[in-house]
Amino acid sequence: MTKRIVIAGTDTGIGKTVFSAGLAGLLDGFYWKPVQSGLDEETDSEVVERLAGLPTGRVLPEVYRLKEPLSPHRSAELDGVAIDVAKLSLPDLPGPIVIEGAGGLMVPLNRQKKFIDIFAQWRMPVILCARTTLGTINHTLLSIEALRARSIPLIGIAFIGDEVADTQRTIVEFSGVRQLGRLPHLDPLTSGTLREAMVAGFDLTAIAGGE
Ligand SMILES: Nc1ncnc2c1ncn2[C@@H]1O[C@H](COP(=O)(O)OP(=O)(O)OP(=O)(O)O)[C@@H](O)[C@H]1O
Numbered sequence: 001m002t003k004r005i006v007i008a009g010t011d012t013g014i015g016k017t018v019f020s021a022g023l024a025g026l027l028d029g030f031y032w033k034p035v036q037s038g039l040d041e042e043t044d045s046e047v048v049e050r051l052a053g054l055p056t057g058r059v060l061p062e063v064y065r066l067k068e069p070l071s072p073h074r075s076a077e078l079d080g081v082a083i084d085v086a087k088l089s090l091p092d093l094p095g096p097i098v099i100e101g102a103g104g105l106m107v108p109l110n111r112q113k114k115f116i117d118i119f120a121q122w123r124m125p126v127i128l129c130a131r132t133t134l135g136t137i138n139h140t141l142l143s144i145e146a147l148r149a150r151s152i153p154l155i156g157i158a159f160i161g162d163e164v165a166d167t168q169r170t171i172v173e174f175s176g177v178r179q180l181g182r183l184p185h186l187d188p189l190t191s192g193t194l195r196e197a198m199v200a201g202f203d204l205t206a207i208a209g210g211e
């Protein structure tokens with residue numbers, strides 16, 4: 001089976017989609033956002049299409065497209081839709097795939113299930129995206145505890161933002177989870193600057209090689 005990597009995050013709006021675009025591009029792979037909430041702005045899949053530099057057809061269609069930019073459980077309720085987690089399953093693909101959740105690990109899909117529950121079912125290795133800015137130590141260590149409590153394999157942490165050396169070191173030391181690299185804040189953010197920053201900031205063998 002080809003490599004499947006789940007991109008999880010410590011929160012919403014921290015850069016999971018940008019990192020996913022960079023990683024899918026670097027792996028020459030596929031991208032899948034199974035549940036999109038918020039359709040008025042550019043969707044995560046559209047961002048990846050714009051930034052990953054991949055041929056067409058590499059971004060798989062979402063299973064649920066929900067109108068309001070809210071937690072998926074609520075957005076689904078407002079649309080009169082019930083998210084059936086059994087429908088969130090992936091076909092076999094001829095290459096690596098990067099799969100993005102929504103928000104942080106404990107975000108609900110419906111009144112029973114959260115993203116972390118399906119990640120535990122899938123048993124696919126996770127990369128945890130974490131901000132470098134203040135507040136991230138707490139969010140990141142809590143997220144790692146939650147993954148460990150469910151025996152979800154964790155490849156490592158991808159930091160996003162400008163370097164805050166002591167914060168990154170503190171997270172790594174307390175958790176014992178490795179830092180895979182760091183994606184700095186990019187201005188301008190383009191397909192080209194993203195690829196360059198991914199190549200400079202991450203060791204692909206650490207990501208593609210193991211769990
Ligand atoms: N490395 C970066 N450089 C510049 N801008 C970035 C970077 N990472 C993220 N951003 C910007 O920050 C915003 C939030 O990023 P992004 O959409 O990737 O967050 P997310 O974690 O995927 O959120 P969601 O939970 O909604 O999926 C976007 O406007 C994005 O362009």
Ligand SMILES: C[C@H](N)[C@H](N)CCCCCC(=O)O
Pocket residue numbers: 012013036037038068069070071072102103104107
């Ligand atoms: C709409 C947003 N951009 C994400 N797709 C969903 C974020 C859900 C966060 C829920 C929460 O933790 O309170």
Ligand SMILES: [Mg+2]
Pocket residue numbers: 016017018044100
């Ligand atoms: Mg996103």
